[in-house]
Amino acid sequence: MKSSLQEQPDQLESIFTKALTSNRLITQDAVLRSDYLPNKLPFRGLQIASLGEILAPTLHYSKPSNVLIYGKTGTGKTAVTKYTMNKLKETSIANQIPLAFIYTNARLCGTEYRLLAEMAAATNLQIPFTGLALTEVLSRLENHIRRQRSPIILVIDEVDYLVKTYNDDLLYNLTTLSERITPSFISIIGISNDLQFKDQLGARVQSRLSEEEIVFPPYTVPELASILKERATMALRQGSYTEAAINLCAALSASEHGDARRAVDLLRVGAETAEREGSEILEEKHIRLALQKIDQDRVNEALKTLPLHAKLLLLGAATASHPTQNYVSTGALYETYSNLAKACDIEPLTTRRASSILTELHTLGLLSAHLVNYGRYGRTKQIRPQISLDTIQKAFSEDPIIGTITTKKTQSPQTPTN
């Protein structure tokens, strides 16, 4: 800004604007968001090419093979798929080829029903929130697709979730549906984080669904570094970051199976911390702080969104676990859990239900549990919380029900008898 005016009252203003512009490390924050889709995807040329090859037949009206895409989180599966779909979409529109593209995420949808509803919505068919039989939704969808007359490319992200929590029926139904509507079709692209996913499919689905497979290897450290540098030049003010900081980001993320999304998150949070403490330059220490913060946030978020009884069980595990060995047996935990529940004026759940919740907590990684045998004295799980009592109490302190308990003084140390 050139201010040729000699006005002094704007002295402060200029100072402020200078402060605002110069202390901003991040100039393009959208680039560091996890949903940002870059217009080129380095180190994924092979995968893009294979997916392109597979989908190419759609351009002369024939059905492409179904595809399964494998790779750990943050290896670019979703980005590559979306990228390729977008390109294909452009081409199909330019050549007036009827083709519909649907992207769904099984885990975000949550249930089979909602996944179908989402598909329907993407093809402009309204499906009620709930209340219909799955078969009903399916047949409505079929009729609708018949009427629309345009083939569909359906991406199901995190298919492994779908199959794990339900089974492969829905996938089977979709493939047969596709066969019923020839010459139109639904071509399915399944994206899975789980490399063993295919084994969980029944033979009838397996042969249909995985006609083609593409594997996404994890990014290596140099690859991650290169990706980060590119993002950094776009998103951060020039000269506001050190090479070392970028490399640290890459190294930290590579140790977690080459997760690019996490690497970019780390960069963004790092830059934010640097900004907040008024630093001119993003350095390694900021990245380290960011790493802590990300982990912390993730845990806190998980804790806060837990259902009531899961919270109580976790709290019980943390309070009751043996001070030195740091674990509880199932029975003792159930005992403390019941007491906690009663203290909150809540009926405790049955042991059976508690057991299910416990395994859920285990799969979430908030607990560890392993089976031990005391022979004549039975067998039980040794359950130990993976999170400190302190963190748990803090996270629960805002809970409308549990908060009253956690803010109270810690229970007098009642040593459990064994």
Next chain:
DNA sequence: CGTCCACAGGAATGACGGGCGG
């Protein structure tokens, strides 16, 4: 060598909030 502890976890069933078509 059989018992029997202290649970794990499958199957069946029910209560509940909701939408459906008629």
Next chain:
DNA sequence: CCGCCCGTCATTCCTGTGGACG
């Protein structure tokens, strides 16, 4: 409005199990 079916969460009932004790 009704009778029906849905998905979700929870209960009840049940069978299964590794190994120290007797």
